[in-house]
Amino acid sequence: MSLSLSDTTLGRLLVPLLSDTAYVPTRSAITATVIALGAVLAGSIAIGATGGAAVGIVLGTLLAGAIAAVDHDRLRGPLVGGGVLLATTATVLGLPAYLSSVGEQASAMILLAGVLITYGLASFRIDAVGNGAVSRAIAWVVRVGILLVPVTLVTAIVFLDVQQLIADPRFVGVFGGLLAPRSGSEGVLGLSVLLLLTLVSLWLIAAVVPPEDVFDQPFRDRYHTLVATSVRLATLLFGGGALAVIVAYVLSSELEVASGPIEPLLDAVVTSAVGRGLLLRLLLVAVVVTVLLRLLRAAGPSLVYGRPAWLPSGLLITAILVAVGLAGANPLIEMLAAFDTAPAGRLVDIAALLGAPTVAMGLVVLGVLTVGAALFTLPALAGLGLLPTYTAGPRLVLGGLLLTSIAMAVGDAPAVLVFATVVAAIIVWDVGEYGAELTADIGTTPARRDGELLHAGGSLFVGIAVVTLLVGVQRLLTSVEITDDVVLTVIGVGVITVIVVAVLLRE
Amino acid sequence: MFRRSLRWRVAVGASFLLAAAGIVLVTPELVIAAMAPIGYVAYSALTSAPVVADTLSITRTVSETQPSPGGVVDVRLTIENNGDQPIPKLRLVDGVPADLSVVDGSPRAALSLRAGESVSIEYRLRARYGEFTFDPVTVRTQSLSAGSVYTTTIEAAGPETVTATLDPADSPQGQGGGSTSGEMLIEQGNDGLEFFGIRGYEPTDPVHRVNWRRYAKDGELTTIDYRNREVSDVLVVIDARESAGVARNQHSPTGTELSVYVANEIVTSTRNYRTPIGVAALGVDGFDDNDGIAWVVPGTGREELTRLRSLLDAAAATVRPDADSGRATVPAESMLTLFDQLRPGTHVVFLSPVLDEHAVETVRRFRSAGYTVSMCTPDVTARSNPGAQVTATRRDLSLAELRQLGVPIIDWQPDDPLAESLRQALRSTNAAMGET
Numbered sequence: 001m002s003l004s005l006s007d008t009t010l011g012r013l014l015v016p017l018l019s020d021t022a023y024v025p026t027r028s029a030i031t032a033t034v035i036a037l038g039a040v041l042a043g044s045i046a047i048g049a050t051g052g053a054a055v056g057i058v059l060g061t062l063l064a065g066a067i068a069a070v071d072h073d074r075l076r077g078p079l080v081g082g083g084v085l086l087a088t089t090a091t092v093l094g095l096p097a098y099l100s101s102v103g104e105q106a107s108a109m110i111l112l113a114g115v116l117i118t119y120g121l122a123s124f125r126i127d128a129v130g131n132g133a134v135s136r137a138i139a140w141v142v143r144v145g146i147l148l149v150p151v152t153l154v155t156a157i158v159f160l161d162v163q164q165l166i167a168d169p170r171f172v173g174v175f176g177g178l179l180a181p182r183s184g185s186e187g188v189l190g191l192s193v194l195l196l197l198t199l200v201s202l203w204l205i206a207a208v209v210p211p212e213d214v215f216d217q218p219f220r221d222r223y224h225t226l227v228a229t230s231v232r233l234a235t236l237l238f239g240g241g242a243l244a245v246i247v248a249y250v251l252s253s254e255l256e257v258a259s260g261p262i263e264p265l266l267d268a269v270v271t272s273a274v275g276r277g278l279l280l281r282l283l284l285v286a287v288v289v290t291v292l293l294r295l296l297r298a299a300g301p302s303l304v305y306g307r308p309a310w311l312p313s314g315l316l317i318t319a320i321l322v323a324v325g326l327a328g329a330n331p332l333i334e335m336l337a338a339f340d341t342a343p344a345g346r347l348v349d350i351a352a353l354l355g356a357p358t359v360a361m362g363l364v365v366l367g368v369l370t371v372g373a374a375l376f377t378l379p380a381l382a383g384l385g386l387l388p389t390y391t392a393g394p395r396l397v398l399g400g401l402l403l404t405s406i407a408m409a410v411g412d413a414p415a416v417l418v419f420a421t422v423v424a425a426i427i428v429w430d431v432g433e434y435g436a437e438l439t440a441d442i443g444t445t446p447a448r449r450d451g452e453l454l455h456a457g458g459s460l461f462v463g464i465a466v467v468t469l470l471v472g473v474q475r476l477l478t479s480v481e482i483t484d485d486v487v488l489t490v491i492g493v494g495v496i497t498v499i500v501v502a503v504l505l506r507e
Numbered sequence: 508m509f510r511r512s513l514r515w516r517v518a519v520g521a522s523f524l525l526a527a528a529g530i531v532l533v534t535p536e537l538v539i540a541a542m543a544p545i546g547y548v549a550y551s552a553l554t555s556a557p558v559v560a561d562t563l564s565i566t567r568t569v570s571e572t573q574p575s576p577g578g579v580v581d582v583r584l585t586i587e588n589n590g591d592q593p594i595p596k597l598r599l600v601d602g603v604p605a606d607l608s609v610v611d612g613s614p615r616a617a618l619s620l621r622a623g624e625s626v627s628i629e630y631r632l633r634a635r636y637g638e639f640t641f642d643p644v645t646v647r648t649q650s651l652s653a654g655s656v657y658t659t660t661i662e663a664a665g666p667e668t669v670t671a672t673l674d675p676a677d678s679p680q681g682q683g684g685g686s687t688s689g690e691m692l693i694e695q696g697n698d699g700l701e702f703f704g705i706r707g708y709e710p711t712d713p714v715h716r717v718n719w720r721r722y723a724k725d726g727e728l729t730t731i732d733y734r735n736r737e738v739s740d741v742l743v744v745i746d747a748r749e750s751a752g753v754a755r756n757q758h759s760p761t762g763t764e765l766s767v768y769v770a771n772e773i774v775t776s777t778r779n780y781r782t783p784i785g786v787a788a789l790g791v792d793g794f795d796d797n798d799g800i801a802w803v804v805p806g807t808g809r810e811e812l813t814r815l816r817s818l819l820d821a822a823a824a825t826v827r828p829d830a831d832s833g834r835a836t837v838p839a840e841s842m843l844t845l846f847d848q849l850r851p852g853t854h855v856v857f858l859s860p861v862l863d864e865h866a867v868e869t870v871r872r873f874r875s876a877g878y879t880v881s882m883c884t885p886d887v888t889a890r891s892n893p894g895a896q897v898t899a900t901r902r903d904l905s906l907a908e909l910r911q912l913g914v915p916i917i918d919w920q921p922d923d924p925l926a927e928s929l930r931q932a933l934r935s936t937n938a939a940m941g942e943t
Contacts, residue, residue: 398521
């Protein structure tokens with residue numbers, strides 16, 4: 001019994017990712033893929049950067065699949081696709097930068113070329129660019145970043161070193177009176193104000209929690225009781241505490257009533273650094289929670305109660321990132337301390353004040369937002385008209401192969417291979433774009449689809465002629481005894497003249 | 508109309524990019540390589556799309572120019588290159604009437620035609636009620652480089668319209684039928700000639716039907732039944748109410764049109780067996796004196812056939828934009844009047860997309876009046892948005908309820924051929940019976 005694709009597990013996974021709009025028909029897609037991969041592999045072998053090409057090819061494929069999957073369904077697609085997207089994009093950004101820093105520019109260029117080529121080729125069939133696929137992926141990444149921000153803030157509050165904060169002269173002027181564990185009237189006043197501020201921050205939470213009307217009746221009463229009891233307890237604890245401290249101070253110091261037992265106790269409370277640190281943390285957490293609740297209420301009930309599709313995957317990935325950030329915090333700070341650079345030193349200083357986990361989480365947030373910003377390049381290019389919806393894939397492959405040819409030229413590959421790669425780039429783009437235009441005209445399932453190989457054959461024939469011509473031009477120029485600068489000038493002027501003539505001829 | 512494609516601008520951009528990279532990186536190879544894209548631009552400039560307005564002949568044939576509403580029409584488009592030169596890149600789109608949907612094949616193609624060569628493409632349309640005109644075929648040729656494009660329209664030879672009505676004045680008459688009894692026998696044992704079965708004796712059974720052989724052999728009294736030669740009438744009930752006038756999309760036929768199509772198929776095939784057949788259409792006013800329902804009682808004569816076709820046409824015509832929207836419900840009095848005119852044992856075939864509760868209610872009414880009911884329901888739900896999914900789910904629940912009542916149902920997906928759906932339903936019924 002034969003199974004259709006949609007009957008198989010693989011089919012069920014892949015079918016929703018397939019693209020109808022940028023669909024390049026099979027013959028054109030196979031032709032373009034064979035030429036493109038052949039060109040990038042030949043180029044990488046010529047300059048000894050095979051590893052870079054292989055890694056680029058894998059990363060490009062993963063990137064395309066991840067972008068297509070991230071908006072696929074509620075959990076599975078975004079969870080797998082989102083995780084792969086974050087890891088892949090970070091690698092695509094970081095690895096070439098690292099290769100360049102160690103003097104492997106050609107490998108870095110070939111790696112990026114491989115990414116562009118396979119990402120473009122994958123877009124021939126899957127919904128990886130155009131139709132808002134990248135924008136949806138960016139939105140998912142930004143949402144994960146937004147989820148990470150409050151976690152990072154809370155981490156900073158938890159790991160905040162109050163003693164160091166007080167010792168910092170920049171903060172003493174503003175918060176010293178509240179935070180410095182002093183005795184006497186100044187310390188009592190500071191502690192009382194801190195207690196009252198904490199109470200106000202807790203009242204603010206009570207003011208912005210969801211109204212009880214949003215819950216059904218059995219839970220509504222319990223919710224009402226819970227909120228009311230919490231407010232009463234907080235008022236009793238912090239408001240009453242502030243009042244008790246003031247009254248105790250007045251009784252013991254001013255009126256000298258029972259100063260014997262009260263004064264040591266009051267002194268212990270007022271000069272407790274741990275107590276003030278706890279109050280400060282509670283105050284800050286309350287402020288963060290209040291702001292978050294207010295933002296969520298402003299975002300609307302549909303977002304808060306509607307369980308939007310991105311939320312489960314976003315929460316899971318955020319949890320994983322938090323775990324990774326916290327687990328890698330100390331090794332990260334140790335690594336940063338080993339670097340003798342100003343930015344690394346600054347991060348180590350921040351880690352001393354806010355804790356290593358805060359710095360690690362901050363870098364995770366920065367990384368996630370950088371991934372979003374890097375992905376934004378694609379919609380920006382689309383907005384500029386450089387990556388049209390239907391033909392973005394072929395143009396990305398063209399860009400990748402042109403980058404390959406530049407890397408080959410920089411890496412002293414034979415000139416004929418450079419020319420062949422440039423011609424391959426034009427052929428792949430021509431065949432791919434022709435296929436995509438064909439789909440735009442006659443759809444994905446026409447009655448007949450003739451002429452694809454004829455078009456590819458014409459393009460290949462012209463390409464062979466062009467390479468032959470360029471080799472001839474190159475030999476002619478290199479056989480003449482003139483300096484490199486003159487050669488460059490002559491060729492440059494010649495090329496510009498040919499371009500102008502060609503444009504005029506077309507008009 | 509000629510047009511110069513802008514696609515090769517990309518090559519000019521690539522050329523500038525390579526030249527700039529070559530100059531910045533001081534690599535003459537890149538500057539020389541920058542001429543490669545320009546070679547392609549020259550290739551584009553030197554090739555031109557062929558003009559085919561006079562050299563291309565297109566012929567359109569259709570399987571039926573007067574199908575029934577909701578029926579299928581096979582279209583064949585033959586394209587011939589009468590010129591001396593080949594046409595390497597030809598794209599065409601047949602001018603399918605905007606309100607009709609293609610249910611199989613495609614009216615679009617990309618062809619390469621040698622001189623004198625002809626190619627045919629085929630597709631299938633789902634007809635809707637009314638007259639629909641084909642537009643000219645849009646044809647586009649390209650140069651070998653695809654840089655030059657020529658687009659035009661060509662009138663296809665052959666029929667230009669498809670008319671889907673059942674008006675007896677327009678439609679060819681089917682077989683008239685005769686007055687002899689039909690072949691749809693009711694499954695009821697009684698007096699007659701053909702052996703039907705043996706059952707236990709009852710005191711009121713006539714003596715001549717007692718199975719005396721068995722009594723002599725086993726001493727058990729049993730009675731022989733013979734098949735009742737009474738012919739079962741068939742009443743096809745079409746749901747043409749406003750709620751049934753729903754389609755999957757604006758090009759697809761509505762539930763009413765599909766029901767009329769099925770009804771017409773049943774009427775035609777049943778009359779070939781000379782079975783008395785009638786039609787009732789829910790939601791049709793003005794055809795007779797009844798309110799919210801119109802009918803033609805089962806019969807086999809030519810007059811009945813003419814009236815049946817008129818009623819089917821009236822039911823299909825409820826989908827016209829200018830038609831009065833049919834009633835949401837059928838008054839009980841009208842239904843009782845219909846029941847009074849039907850013979851006992853009439854079998855009811857109910858055709859409805861089942862998009863509201865009234866469809867289930869109608870089946871209950873027929874069954875409570877003692878008629879056996881079977882159903883064919885065209886699925887016009889789209890499931891493309893949450894609202895449509897809710898409608899589809901409600902329909903599934905209604906069908907489950909009807910099946911629980913014991914009503915045999917054929918859930919017909921209009922993209923599938925009706926005959927195939929009927930065969931599948933029969934296979935699944937046989938399988939279910941085999942299991943039990």
